[in-house]
Amino acid sequence: MKKNIAGTEVDVNEEGYLTDMSQWNENIATAIAAEEGVGPLNEGHQKVIQYLRAQQAKGAALTIRSMGKSGVVTTKELYDLFPGGPLKKSSKIAGIPKPVGCI
Amino acid sequence: MSKHLLILGGGTAGTMMANHLRRRLPTSDWQMTVVDRSEKHLYQPGFLFLPFGLYEESDIIRQTRDFIPRGVEFIQEEVEQITPESHAVTLRGGRELRYDILIVATGCRTAPEETEGMLGPKWRVNVHDFYTLDGARALREKLSNFSGGRVVIHINEMPIKCPVAPLEFTFLADTFFREQGIRDKVTLTYVTPLSGAFTKPKASKKLGHLLSDKGIELVTDFVAERVDQDHNKLVCFDGREVPYDLLVTTPTNMGSEAVRRSGLGDDLDFIPTHKSTLQSLKYSDVFVIGDATNVPASKAGSVAHFESETLADNVICFIEGQPLKEEFDGHSNCFIESGHGKALLIDFNYEFEPHEGNFPFAFGPMKLLEESRLNHLGKLAFRHVYWNVLLRAWPLPGISRQKKKPVEV
Numbered sequence: 103m104k105k106n107i108a109g110t111e112v113d114v115n116e117e118g119y120l121t122d123m124s125q126w127n128e129n130i131a132t133a134i135a136a137e138e139g140v141g142p143l144n145e146g147h148q149k150v151i152q153y154l155r156a157q158q159a160k161g162a163a164l165t166i167r168s169m170g171k172s173g174v175v176t177t178k179e180l181y182d183l184f185p186g187g188p189l190k191k192s193s194k195i196a197g198i199p200k201p202v203g204c205i
Numbered sequence: 206m207s208k209h210l211l212i213l214g215g216g217t218a219g220t221m222m223a224n225h226l227r228r229r230l231p232t233s234d235w236q237m238t239v240v241d242r243s244e245k246h247l248y249q250p251g252f253l254f255l256p257f258g259l260y261e262e263s264d265i266i267r268q269t270r271d272f273i274p275r276g277v278e279f280i281q282e283e284v285e286q287i288t289p290e291s292h293a294v295t296l297r298g299g300r301e302l303r304y305d306i307l308i309v310a311t312g313c314r315t316a317p318e319e320t321e322g323m324l325g326p327k328w329r330v331n332v333h334d335f336y337t338l339d340g341a342r343a344l345r346e347k348l349s350n351f352s353g354g355r356v357v358i359h360i361n362e363m364p365i366k367c368p369v370a371p372l373e374f375t376f377l378a379d380t381f382f383r384e385q386g387i388r389d390k391v392t393l394t395y396v397t398p399l400s401g402a403f404t405k406p407k408a409s410k411k412l413g414h415l416l417s418d419k420g421i422e423l424v425t426d427f428v429a430e431r432v433d434q435d436h437n438k439l440v441c442f443d444g445r446e447v448p449y450d451l452l453v454t455t456p457t458n459m460g461s462e463a464v465r466r467s468g469l470g471d472d473l474d475f476i477p478t479h480k481s482t483l484q485s486l487k488y489s490d491v492f493v494i495g496d497a498t499n500v501p502a503s504k505a506g507s508v509a510h511f512e513s514e515t516l517a518d519n520v521i522c523f524i525e526g527q528p529l530k531e532e533f534d535g536h537s538n539c540f541i542e543s544g545h546g547k548a549l550l551i552d553f554n555y556e557f558e559p560h561e562g563n564f565p566f567a568f569g570p571m572k573l574l575e576e577s578r579l580n581h582l583g584k585l586a587f588r589h590v591y592w593n594v595l596l597r598a599w600p601l602p603g604i605s606r607q608k609k610k611p612v613e614v
Contacts, residue, residue, distance in 0.1 A: 186443075
């Protein structure tokens with residue numbers, strides 16, 4: 103489905119996650135973050151967002167572990183930056199799919 | 206001189222590959238070997254039933270050798286090192302095996318040591334797992350004496366083998382405690398690092414009610430920083446705590462230690478693998494199948510089965526110098542126990558999430574994404590299919606390697 107976020111029409115799924123990561127821009131990130139009660143986005147958020155987008159572009163699996171090990175942020179900092187749901191919220195703001203199980 | 210096809214791992218995927226390829230590669234040209242550290246082949250889906258006394262160990266343990274076909278040498282030994290640059294594998298005892306084609310099917314393992322406090326003194330006292338034979342056995346003993354309290358079923362991090370098994374365990378535990386007459390003395394809590402017990406929209410909509418119907422509490426977005434065994438609680442990185450009297454955890458899953466020793470894996474020791482051809486992304490004469498890969502499919506026997514059909518073709522393509530088939534689509538298919546003698550059936554792949562509809566079994570269509578007694582019987586019958594059809598790499602009638610596109614309902 104289409105959604106207008108920060109003045110840009112983008113494709114999203116039922117839960118509001120972008121289905122095409124190339125449609126993402128920083129204004130979209132700011133708008134989604136506000137909806138999710140995250141932010142304002144600071145340098146820490148930006149580092150996580152850029153890391154997630156780079157990993158996703160490589161087709162690599164996104165895990166809290168890999169983020170911790172990459173030195174971008176510790177898991178604790180990740181919870182501080184994206185309270186309540188670090189992976190699902192950071193993914194949504196980064197314009198990539200939500201981490202899911204098989205059902 | 207004949208060439209050598211070497212398979213590391215004699216579990217579900219490795220055994221299927223040995224059977225597929227021994228039929229297709231002439232013995233005069235190709236020598237084949239399977240290496241596995243264990244002489245026992247375990248029917249791992251049975252670990253779910255063992256703790257509740259629904260299966261006996263004799264139902265789920267066979268001899269690895271009995272499923273390795275004639276004309277394939279079986280070596281029972283630990284793999285020490287894989288050296289793709291020199292097309293060689295060194296075994297623990299020092300023996301070196303050279304290969305022309307290598308298939309890595311070394312699976313995955315639980316790694317409780319990855320979480321602080323998990324392997325403390327109460328490991329297998331009131332902190333249990335059911336993903337290993339020892340763990341399932343110890344949990345069975347624990348459950349047989351359990352008189353009530355807070356039972357917490359926990360997933361440490363994704364990906365895990367058979368991703369729905371912890372949820373199935375929770376449903377079966379609900380039934381078990383009811384049958385024991387102590388359900389009112391037990392609280393059941395399901396703790397997941399994901400955003401829900403069901404994370405895909407169709408399954409979530411259709412099945413979301415199952416937890417509340419059964420009185421199961423759900424804790425989401427929970428990444429355990431540590432297990433506090435002194436105070437019997439799980440502690441999240443954000444400070445949340447979940448107390449337990451009995452913790453049934455699914456520890457972090459990682460690939461084989463041989464993969465780590467050889468420096469061939471990612472953070473979790475899973476091997477970077479082409480998601481449609483199953484060729485190693487780095488070495489053209491190395492193929493990877495089953496739980497050992499990093500492909501974004503479920504780590505499950507059905508996935509290994511569908512992969513094996515594509516990989517058998519691709520090994521032949523590789524030998525003949527033909528382009529590989531970019532065919533594997535992430536197809537996965539499984540029965541999910543939902544308790545009270547019922548189960549669900551799901552079918553999905555990289556592209557399509559589990560959906561409703563009919564599934565074309567040879568003996569008649571079964572309903573997808575819907576609880577039924579027939580599905581439960583299907584899950585029980587599957588053990589025989591596993592030993593007699595699947596491991597022998599015979600095709601499952603009516604079930605194609607690629608997922609059929611869902612019909613809108």
